[in-house]
Amino acid sequence: MVIFLRNKYSVCPGCSLLCDDIEIEMKGTEIDKANNACIKGVSRIKDTKKLESKIDGNEVNQDEAIFKAAELLQNANNPLIFGLDNSTTEAQLEAIKLAKLISATIDDNSSFCQGPIVNAILKNELKTCTLDDVRDYADVLVFWGADPSNSHPRLNSKYAYYPRGKERQRGWDEDRTAIAIDVRESSSSVLCKDNFYQIPPRSDGELMTALSSAFSGKMPKVSFDIETQRILKLSNILKKAKYGVIFAGLGLTYSQTGIETIKNFLTELNTYSNFHLIPMVGHYNMRGFNQALYNETGYVNRVKFVKNESGNLDIKHGLQYSVLEQLNNKEPDTVLIIGTDPFTSMPHSVAKKLKEVPTIIIDPCETLTEKIADVVIRSAKSGIECGGNAIRIDGTCVELVPIINSGCLCDEHIICKIMEEI
Amino acid sequence: MDDFGKYLSKPEHEIRIITYRDVFQSSAAEKSKFSDEYKNLSAIIQLDKKDIKKMGLKIGHNVIVKSTVGEVTVQLKVIESDIPHQGFAYMPNSPWSNAIVPLSDDRSGVPEYKMLHATIKDAKNESITLIEELIA
Ligand code: SF4
Numbered sequence: 001m002v003i004f005l006r007n008k009y010s011v012c013p014g015c016s017l018l019c020d021d022i023e024i025e026m027k028g029t030e031i032d033k034a035n036n037a038c039i040k041g042v043s044r045i046k047d048t049k050k051l052e053s054k055i056d057g058n059e060v061n062q063d064e065a066i067f068k069a070a071e072l073l074q075n076a077n078n079p080l081i082f083g084l085d086n087s088t089t090e091a092q093l094e095a096i097k098l099a100k101l102i103s104a105t106i107d108d109n110s111s112f113c114q115g116p117i118v119n120a121i122l123k124n125e126l127k128t129c130t131l132d133d134v135r136d137y138a139d140v141l142v143f144w145g146a147d148p149s150n151s152h153p154r155l156n157s158k159y160a161y162y163p164r165g166k167e168r169q170r171g172w173d174e175d176r177t178a179i180a181i182d183v184r185e186s187s188s189s190v191l192c193k194d195n196f197y198q199i200p201p202r203s204d205g206e207l208m209t210a211l212s213s214a215f216s217g218k219m220p221k222v223s224f225d226i227e228t229q230r231i232l233k234l235s236n237i238l239k240k241a242k243y244g245v246i247f248a249g250l251g252l253t254y255s256q257t258g259i260e261t262i263k264n265f266l267t268e269l270n271t272y273s274n275f276h277l278i279p280m281v282g283h284y285n286m287r288g289f290n291q292a293l294y295n296e297t298g299y300v301n302r303v304k305f306v307k308n309e310s311g312n313l314d315i316k317h318g319l320q321y322s323v324l325e326q327l328n329n330k331e332p333d334t335v336l337i338i339g340t341d342p343f344t345s346m347p348h349s350v351a352k353k354l355k356e357v358p359t360i361i362i363d364p365c366e367t368l369t370e371k372i373a374d375v376v377i378r379s380a381k382s383g384i385e386c387g388g389n390a391i392r393i394d395g396t397c398v399e400l401v402p403i404i405n406s407g408c409l410c411d412e413h414i415i416c417k418i419m420e421e422i
Numbered sequence: 423m424d425d426f427g428k429y430l431s432k433p434e435h436e437i438r439i440i441t442y443r444d445v446f447q448s449s450a451a452e453k454s455k456f457s458d459e460y461k462n463l464s465a466i467i468q469l470d471k472k473d474i475k476k477m478g479l480k481i482g483h484n485v486i487v488k489s490t491v492g493e494v495t496v497q498l499k500v501i502e503s504d505i506p507h508q509g510f511a512y513m514p515n516s517p518w519s520n521a522i523v524p525l526s527d528d529r530s531g532v533p534e535y536k537m538l539h540a541t542i543k544d545a546k547n548e549s550i551t552l553i554e555e556l557i558a
Contacts, residue, residue, distance in 0.1 A: 038445070040448045147442065150442070150448070185501075185505045198505060201510075202536075202537060250535070256532065319531050322531045324531055324533070341455075343517055343557055344455065344516065344517055345520070346520060365452075366454065368455060372557060
């Protein structure tokens, strides 16, 4: 094993904050400590085990697994490629090339989480800002359906609430107001004290409408139990913000508040104030996948490449190309899953459909889904055993420099090898 | 009496479930999803203490949670919070919650992670659903 000569600091690929201040301490050839990282980051960085590739549950060498995967994909009429949110941008681009080569459907986890918000940001339909802007200027923070203490543990200490910034020199208790709007009390809402607004599930859109009324001086009305005075107080804080930021969490996305409602609310709010929105994408490079596919096709996810009669590629897009619809309707005849675990993250009524199709997994870790897979190809853990670029939660590109070299191929090179075989 | 009681079916109670993320559970997942640590932090459901009393359930006991698409046996916990949440239960996002989360009927393509209708009942002597059983 080779240990790279590193800069003083490494980047943590544990979540989309991509914290770039991690001090690694080695014990021999093993990572011993990941100082500054949160508990989740430490586990991601330190718990790197060497596992074997498999065909039908039997251990094989990696080349055999790659060859078998290529054979399955080559013979497929309607392959699906899913995942890639824990891969570097370079690997994502190779996967898009593979999807074109074999006329596949390609989708990622944003398909059932933050996709619509990232799409609106890439189209400049939602005003956004960087985390550095948040640290330097933000005076009002709104965690809407978001619980960063659990999803992005260092957001508040590194960028949002606690640090001093250029125009925020007096500390969090004087200089910043944090607000939580959520269906449940969370570790983050507790920080917001009286500025926690608990609302019933799926009432987010209704609260946005009520706040919009309050902005324009009308009496806000909602069908659920909340004092009108509290809505008026919230509307006042939002209107008076010098530099506001809404952290849009999964709670907001899953509340089924349409993206149009969110866009209209932000536009209305910004006739009085100066608000920005950052989507709380989870996986470290989900924004990278959205950006890469958007640059190639004009869509952030749910894309199918189809060869037309003249041999050129048509790009199809829509709900029917989402991983959930594809699997639920038993459309794909081979599935390639890269760096994600459907049995952990998606409804099992859908994930169980994978048992009926040849399934290939590329992953550095032991996943639940690999137990039903035909082929498992072990890859290097990206950001730790291999490097590349990734797009942070706020759209900033961050370079990942590998910490150790385990000799394992990264997913980028595995995908290239599959394409060579095909 | 005890012997007779075990043949009586336990009452089912309706509940709406909201799933959530937990950093300690995410950290355990990074180490191993097949560990007891991950199971203990994932295979749980949290209810309001008034609901627990009303439903005659016991904190720390196992309960069967059933939706239109599946059922799991998990451990019952309570949240010590000043804010009541009667009628709503919380489960961490995990293979156990995903065993019972249905797809939504609308066109968003987003499953019902934040509003899942289910029933809950005492699990008698049943043990927590093993992760291997969830994949089977
Ligand atoms: S907050 Fe995210 S990126 Fe930062 S150390 Fe924790 S897991 Fe890693």
